[in-house]
Each structure stands twice: as structure tokens, then as C-alpha cells.
Amino acid sequence: MKVQTRAPVRIGILALPETSASVVYGMYDMFMSAGRDWGLIVEGAPGLAPIAPQVVSCHGASFVAANNVRITPHSTLAACVDADVVCVPELMVAPGEPLEGRFREEIECLRRCYADGKILATACSGAILLAEAGLLDGLEATTHWAYCDLMTRRYPSIRVRSHRALVASGDGQRLIMAGGGTSWLDLALYLIARLASVEIAMQTARINLVDWHDAGQQPFARLARTRQVEDAVIARCQAWIAEHYAQASPVAAMVQLSGLPERSFKRRFQQATGMSPMGYVHTLRLEEAKQMLESDHQPIEAIANEVGYEDAGFFSRLFRRNVSLTPAQYRRRFGTMRAALVKV
Structure with a gap:
């Protein structure tokens, strides 16, 4: 019988009304699959799970998220204090949409968690919350290709790497950002490799048919800009x-x-x-x-x-x-x- 030698890594997946349920629960499923499903398929019995994810939200109550899908969190934002990693899925807000006064509690929580030594990971446009929190000042970062110009203009001290699908930055590389769309899969695999092992990450990729975005996100980006100008x-x-x-x-x-x-x-x-x-x-x-x-x-x-x-x-x-x-x-x-x- 396999014996768990260490406690599972605790990951809090931060859900907001502006997030898509597919990314919230997609991350959750990937983390739950790690270490467990390979044993089920290969050996006929579930393996030990090295990661324990939970979905958290500001107040912990059920709510309707983007695309009219109801999300029922496991806990409140306070649970992030006990987590080892906090993941922020994307924000379904238009590029350039004002953010002043929004997400105050979430941003303050991210600041506290980073100060406490936790890993913060974002998918897609979720990196905007790290930028709003001031955590990316002077650092490399990435986000969905459609938001890269916005990030460059709004936060000029951030070194935006628009072509990259994944960037690890900050003290101890504890700020991890994925680019647009399904690059959250790269983020999940990277975290599994870093928190559990490369072998478990590879097993998870094989089970779920995940293909690494080795060319980055630039091949998917729309190069031509359609911004209307006042001149x-x-x-x-x-x-x-x-x-x-x-x-x-x-x-x-x-x-x-x-x-x-x-x-x-x-x-x-x-x-x-x-x-x-x-x-x-x-x-x-x-x-x-x-x-x-x-x-x-x-x-x-x-x-x-x-x-x-x-x-x-x-x-x-x-x-x-x-x-x-x-x-x-x-x-x-x-x-x-x-x-x-x-x-x-």
C-alpha cells in the first residue's frame, strides 16, 4: 500500500463573478487528477494525490459567474491564508475597462499572501490583478495577448513579454503567469511539476492529452490593431x-x-x-x-x-x-x- 510521505500542497483557486467556470473547474480537475488518475488507469487503483485544491471566493457564497454558470466555492477568501498557492483564473473584462475600486478585497489578499511567501499564479487576464496589486512592478510578466498593450500602457514599469505563454517572475519565482486561452493548462502542468514532480506532471499531460504551447502565444495573436484614434x-x-x-x-x-x-x-x-x-x-x-x-x-x-x-x-x-x-x-x-x- 502506498503511504503519503508528506501533506498535499494546498491550492486555493480564486473564483470571481468575472471568471469562467471552465477555467476554475478545469484547474481544479487537473490538480485533482495529478498523481491519482495515472494509478487508476495503469494499476487499477487511484494513486496518492500530492495536491489538494479548493475553490475560494470573497465571501464563500454560491454565485453566477461569467457565461451564466453557477459556482459554489468550498470556502471564503480567508482560506487563502492557509493555502500554499493561490491561483487566479482570467477576468472577463474588456481591455481598458476601468478597474478602480474593483476587486479590493481580492487584491489585498494577494498582497498579503505574497508577503507571507506564498506562490501566486494567474491565467490569462488574471495577471491584471497582480499588476493592480503592484506586485509586478519592475518585473517580467505576461497575460492574454489582447491585454498586453493595456498592461504596457497602464503599468509602464512592467516588462511585458507578449510572445510568451508562461512567465515565472519575482522573488523565488513566486509570481507565475500564463498567457491567453488554454495556456492555463501549461500553468497547471508547471505547478504540478514544481509542487509534486515532473513525472507526475507528464503523467497528467498524457492522461488529459495536453499539448504544451512550446511556441508561446504569439502564433495565436491577432497582430493588426484596430484601436480607433481621436486624430x-x-x-x-x-x-x-x-x-x-x-x-x-x-x-x-x-x-x-x-x-x-x-x-x-x-x-x-x-x-x-x-x-x-x-x-x-x-x-x-x-x-x-x-x-x-x-x-x-x-x-x-x-x-x-x-x-x-x-x-x-x-x-x-x-x-x-x-x-x-x-x-x-x-x-x-x-x-x-x-x-x-x-x-x-
């Missing part, structure tokens, strides 16, 4: 370039359209969009190239030419730098996915 001149240029990004000398054409001196145009464009005019053109071109790589079988050289690049080698290097995959790798990964979904 009417620049907004008109944005609308024009959205239809003419493939033409030669696009920045010169926008300068002419704006009626401004070149230096003034570039300065105002940067101020309005957060990007240089040519950087903006590149993002539009690469986003269109991604769609073409997914949906048709043209040679990569032809796609490069169609979106505005005569030099296919330059296009491939630029694509790799911004998407973290080569065009061919992107086509294999997402073109195959799209084709399979079309057949369903």
Missing part, C-alpha cells in the same frame, strides 16, 4: 491603409494623403496608434498573410508578393520574428486545423 487625420490614413497595405511605398502614400510634413505625420501616427507607420503596415500585411496561409495553397513566395513583399526571404524573417513560427510552420499548424474544421 481624424490619422484615422483617415488607417482606413486607407487597411485597403491599400500591399501597394509600394505605403508610408509615402499616407504622408501625401495626410497633407502633413513627413516628420509631423510620423510623430502623430506614433502618438495616435502606438506604432510607427511602417510597423503598422507590417502588422496589416502579416495578418493578411496568416489568413492566406491558413486558407489556400499558394506558394509562400506568391503570398509574400501578394501582401506587398518582393523579397520572400525578408517576408519569412519578418514573419518569424513577429509570429514566432516560420510561414511554413504556421501553415502546417493552422492550415491543417482550419481544413479539419471545414470537413466537420
Whole structure:
């Protein structure tokens, strides 16, 4: 008979009305599966569980979370005092939505837990709570790719690593952040490996068919920015370039359209969009190239030419730098996915 040699690691999963039940209970199921289900499948009897998760909320009462799913916590926020790790799932709030005065009790709890030496782990946009708590100042961080610009603007001292699906930061690497969407699976596996063992994490991944996001989250990100700007001149240029990004000398054409001196145009464009005019053109071109790589079988050289690049080698290097995959790798990964979904 297997004997438990040490007490299970206690993990509090913080549930809020703005969280999705799938992430809250997905984390819970993954942690419960660790060490237990492999023995059940391989040996016919459940193995010992090295992790003891529980769902906690501010007041412990049942509530309806995002997507109209009812969550019934095991305990109140006070239970985090006894936990070894506190996990924060994503927050279903729009990028840029005001947060002043919200989540006060949760933020104060996170501050206390970190000061007490606990590990804090966030999924997706949950990292915004760590930023609001001031725990990420001067540190590396990541969050869902759609919130990275917001984090950079709102918390300028944070070094946002938008391309990475997982970042461990802070004293003793006790601040752990996953990127967007299902990268919470990476977070759960990382915690299982760190708190239990790599072998148990691998077993959990095999049982649940979890594939590590080794290329990070950038391949999934939408590169082109659609932020509306208050500068009417620049907004008109944005609308024009959205239809003419493939033409030669696009920045010169926008300068002419704006009626401004070149230096003034570039300065105002940067101020309005957060990007240089040519950087903006590149993002539009690469986003269109991604769609073409997914949906048709043209040679990569032809796609490069169609979106505005005569030099296919330059296009491939630029694509790799911004998407973290080569065009061919992107086509294999997402073109195959799209084709399979079309057949369903």
C-alpha cells in the first residue's frame, strides 16, 4: 500500500463573478487528477494525490459567474491564508475597462499572501490583478495577448513579454503567469511539476492529452490593431491603409494623403496608434498573410508578393520574428486545423 510521505500542497483557486467556470473547474480537475488518475488507469487503483485544491471566493457564497454558470466555492477568501498557492483564473473584462475600486478585497489578499511567501499564479487576464496589486512592478510578466498593450500602457514599469505563454517572475519565482486561452493548462502542468514532480506532471499531460504551447502565444495573436484614434487625420490614413497595405511605398502614400510634413505625420501616427507607420503596415500585411496561409495553397513566395513583399526571404524573417513560427510552420499548424474544421 502506498503511504503519503508528506501533506498535499494546498491550492486555493480564486473564483470571481468575472471568471469562467471552465477555467476554475478545469484547474481544479487537473490538480485533482495529478498523481491519482495515472494509478487508476495503469494499476487499477487511484494513486496518492500530492495536491489538494479548493475553490475560494470573497465571501464563500454560491454565485453566477461569467457565461451564466453557477459556482459554489468550498470556502471564503480567508482560506487563502492557509493555502500554499493561490491561483487566479482570467477576468472577463474588456481591455481598458476601468478597474478602480474593483476587486479590493481580492487584491489585498494577494498582497498579503505574497508577503507571507506564498506562490501566486494567474491565467490569462488574471495577471491584471497582480499588476493592480503592484506586485509586478519592475518585473517580467505576461497575460492574454489582447491585454498586453493595456498592461504596457497602464503599468509602464512592467516588462511585458507578449510572445510568451508562461512567465515565472519575482522573488523565488513566486509570481507565475500564463498567457491567453488554454495556456492555463501549461500553468497547471508547471505547478504540478514544481509542487509534486515532473513525472507526475507528464503523467497528467498524457492522461488529459495536453499539448504544451512550446511556441508561446504569439502564433495565436491577432497582430493588426484596430484601436480607433481621436486624430481624424490619422484615422483617415488607417482606413486607407487597411485597403491599400500591399501597394509600394505605403508610408509615402499616407504622408501625401495626410497633407502633413513627413516628420509631423510620423510623430502623430506614433502618438495616435502606438506604432510607427511602417510597423503598422507590417502588422496589416502579416495578418493578411496568416489568413492566406491558413486558407489556400499558394506558394509562400506568391503570398509574400501578394501582401506587398518582393523579397520572400525578408517576408519569412519578418514573419518569424513577429509570429514566432516560420510561414511554413504556421501553415502546417493552422492550415491543417482550419481544413479539419471545414470537413466537420
